[in-house]
Amino acid sequence: MxxxxxxxxxxxxxxCGPFLKGIAEQKNSPNWPKIYTDQLFFLTEVxxxxxxxxxxxxxxxxxxxxSTYLLSKSEGAEFQFPDIPFKTSIxxxxxxxxxxxFAAIYxxxxxxxxxxxxGYLLQEKQKNWxxxxxxxxxxxxxxxxxxxxxxELIASQVIDLARNDGYFELTALTxxxxxxxxxxxxxxxxxxxxxxxxxxxxxKPFFIEDLNDFEPLPMAKYDLTEGSSFHQQLLEVYETxxxxxxxxKLIANFWDCNPFMVTYSGHMAIGVKKISPGGHWMGITGxxxxxxxxxxxxxxxxxxxxGMTLHDAFISCWKAKYExxxxxxxTVINRSIDQxxxxxxxxxxxxxxxSGHSVISQASAVILTGYFGDNFDFIDSSEVYFxxxxxxxxxxxxxxxxxxxxxxxxxxxxxxxxxSGVMQGDKIGKMILEKTQISxxxxxxxxx
Numbered sequence: 001m002x003x004x005x006x007x008x009x010x011x012x013x014x015x016c017g018p019f020l021k022g023i024a025e026q027k028n029s030p031n032w033p034k035i036y037t038d039q040l041f042f043l044t045e046v047x048x049x050x051x052x053x054x055x056x057x058x059x060x061x062x063x064x065x066x067s068t069y070l071l072s073k074s075e076g077a078e079f080q081f082p083d084i085p086f087k088t089s090i091x092x093x094x095x096x097x098x099x100x101x102f103a104a105i106y107x108x109x110x111x112x113x114x115x116x117x118x119g120y121l122l123q124e125k126q127k128n129w130x131x132x133x134x135x136x137x138x139x140x141x142x143x144x145x146x147x148x149x150x151x152e153l154i155a156s157q158v159i160d161l162a163r164n165d166g167y168f169e170l171t172a173l174t175x176x177x178x179x180x181x182x183x184x185x186x187x188x189x190x191x192x193x194x195x196x197x198x199x200x201x202x203x204k205p206f207f208i209e210d211l212n213d214f215e216p217l218p219m220a221k222y223d224l225t226e227g228s229s230f231h232q233q234l235l236e237v238y239e240t241x242x243x244x245x246x247x248x249k250l251i252a253n254f255w256d257c258n259p260f261m262v263t264y265s266g267h268m269a270i271g272v273k274k275i276s277p278g279g280h281w282m283g284i285t286g287x288x289x290x291x292x293x294x295x296x297x298x299x300x301x302x303x304x305x306x307g308m309t310l311h312d313a314f315i316s317c318w319k320a321k322y323e324x325x326x327x328x329x330x331t332v333i334n335r336s337i338d339q340x341x342x343x344x345x346x347x348x349x350x351x352x353x354x355s356g357h358s359v360i361s362q363a364s365a366v367i368l369t370g371y372f373g374d375n376f377d378f379i380d381s382s383e384v385y386f387x388x389x390x391x392x393x394x395x396x397x398x399x400x401x402x403x404x405x406x407x408x409x410x411x412x413x414x415x416x417x418x419x420s421g422v423m424q425g426d427k428i429g430k431m432i433l434e435k436t437q438i439s440x441x442x443x444x445x446x447x448x
Contacts, residue, residue, distance in 0.1 A: 030138065032101055032296035037286030039105050040064070040303070041385075042125045043112040044279050050118050051259050053196045054356060055203075055318055057276035058310035059167065060115045061303075062206065065282075067111045067158045068104040069304035071151065072297045099139040101296045103147040105129060110155035115162065165204040173199040176322075182335075183222030184325050185351035193260055193349035201319035206308040207432050214316045214428055216420040219324055219353045224336060233414040237329040238337055241344060241411040248409040252344050254388050255280070255357060255406035260349055274386055277357050277403075278310040281364040283382030284399065288372055302371055305436065309367050310360055313428050317359040317421070318350075326353040329411060343411025355413045358404040358421030359428070365400035366429025370438040372396070400425075 043064055047057045097103055109126045113119035130148075133139045139147055176198035178186050187193060201211065208214065220229035244252075257277040275283070285306045289299045330347045334340075348356075369376070374395055381390045393399040404422050407413035 030101070030136070031290070033286065033289040033292075033294050033299045035101075036068070036105065036296065036299045036303070037283075037290065039108065039125070039129065040282065040286065042109070042122060043116075044275060044282075046112065046116050046118050046121050047276065047279065048259065048274070049121070050116055052116070052276060053259065054257075054276045054278060054360075055197050055200045055311075055314040057259075058278040058307070058314045058360070059162075059165075059203075060112060061278055061282050062307040062311040063115060063158055063162050064108045064111045065300070065303040065307040067107045067154055068300040070158065071104040071107050071154045072100055072300045097147055097150060098143050099133070099147060102129075102133045102139045103151045104296070104300060106148065107151040107155045107158075110151060111158055114155070114159050166202050170197070170199050170202070173202065179325060182332075183327055185327050186331055187349060188328055188330050188347040190346070191260070191349075195322075196260070196348075196350045197318060198322050198350075200315060201322065203311075203315050205312040205315050207435055208312045208316060208428070211316055211319050214424055214431075216320050216354045216424045217416075219326060219420070220414070220416050222327070224332075229416070230414075233416060234329060234332055234337070236415060237343075237408065237411055237413075238333050238341060240408060241341065244344060244409060249344060250389075251402055252406045252410040254383055254391055255361075255403045256345050256410065257357065258346060258348055260346075275382065277360055278307075278314070280382045280403075281306060281310065281361065284364070284378070284380055284396070285368065287378050287380065287382070288368060288376065288396075291376075291378055292372060302368075305371070305432070306364055306367055309363050309429065309432050312432070313360040313363040313425055314356065316424065316428060317354055317356045320354050320424070321351040321356070324353040325351050326417070328352045329414060345410030345412050347412050352413060353417045354421035354424055355404065355407050355417045356421070357407055358413075358418045359425040361400035361403035362397075362422045362425030363429040363432075364425075365396035366426060367432060367438075368396040370429075370433045 040061075043060060047060060052060065106126065106129060109122050109129060113122040113126070116122075130144070134141060134144070176195045178184070178195065180186065185195070187195075205211070220233060223230045224234075225231060255277075257275055257280050259274050259276055282303065285303055286299075289302060294302070328347050329352070330341075330343050350356075374397070376396060377392070377394045379390050379392050380399065384390060393402070400422075404418050407418055408415060
């Protein structure tokens, strides 16, 4: 009898062994979306240290995330970008890697190191990543050199492209001088920071072929006559700021994302560290990737796509900002209505029209909706690191709508800059979806 039982057990193991082994391997397989987003956040920390402006932060995210995609692509990932205006000649060398995931994250850390002033801080993260990969047996010591060489090759080629996108020419362009006319932007309290990235429109986009195709609608003419569109919007900002609900204050602070915030203690100025708007949406992308259980290749693809979208959206928005050169609400209110009035949020150091957060949030939400679908609910924990609570959203477009209207609650934008910004971002996002051939049911989310 015992011999028969032994035979049955042996047959069972032979038949079910591969299945049980597959379950065990699946259970022990790395959570690549989480690992990817954790490593990407190290770049965010360096940006916060450097007080990177929103456009500069988006540029870093774009190239760093793109490098992970390029390495994944060279290793046979099925997700492809079509030809884009920013042509590349990235070489794959056709060498097969045992762990492209390890090499792809390493290249992201390398590119981040080269693009940021304090990028040297990522050298320790690179060493830690190698140690973690060896300890976890994601890569063997005998294979390490091949993986690092491939990562260094991709990184060097991406950095070579970045050197020709116009960034290093910015300092040689004409210095910005504020116009003292009443309708024009002027530095605002408390720090009166000089204009940030006034020539960013000269940067090379990834997808946009002609920036003029994404011009926003004309803004309301500066006019303090009672009943004019501008005056009505001015009063809306002023009155809204005086009667904010606790929820509106929470919304404004949640989407603040102002890396230039300064507070004073006596005569000492203290910079408050915050994430950039692009960093917030890259965080949302990581949250969605983890919830959807994406593969590493998919995670690299969607982060690259959102990063490049952010980069293009900021170029388009900054072109509008410095061409319109519109005054901020705080300046006009203090000058013509109430000199003691202060917005809930600190006014950012650049012109008002259009709202940057409205543009980049809508563009990002359109991309994410096209990729993950509408009604993709998620918990946004992007700001927990910076001391703010989580917020729940039923869709990406709901989140982008809240980000846009938060600028009115914060007292830093007029309504037409918000609404035109949403339309501008919507057009950019849908153009990129069409170029990348992602089907979408995305619709413009109506502002409350």
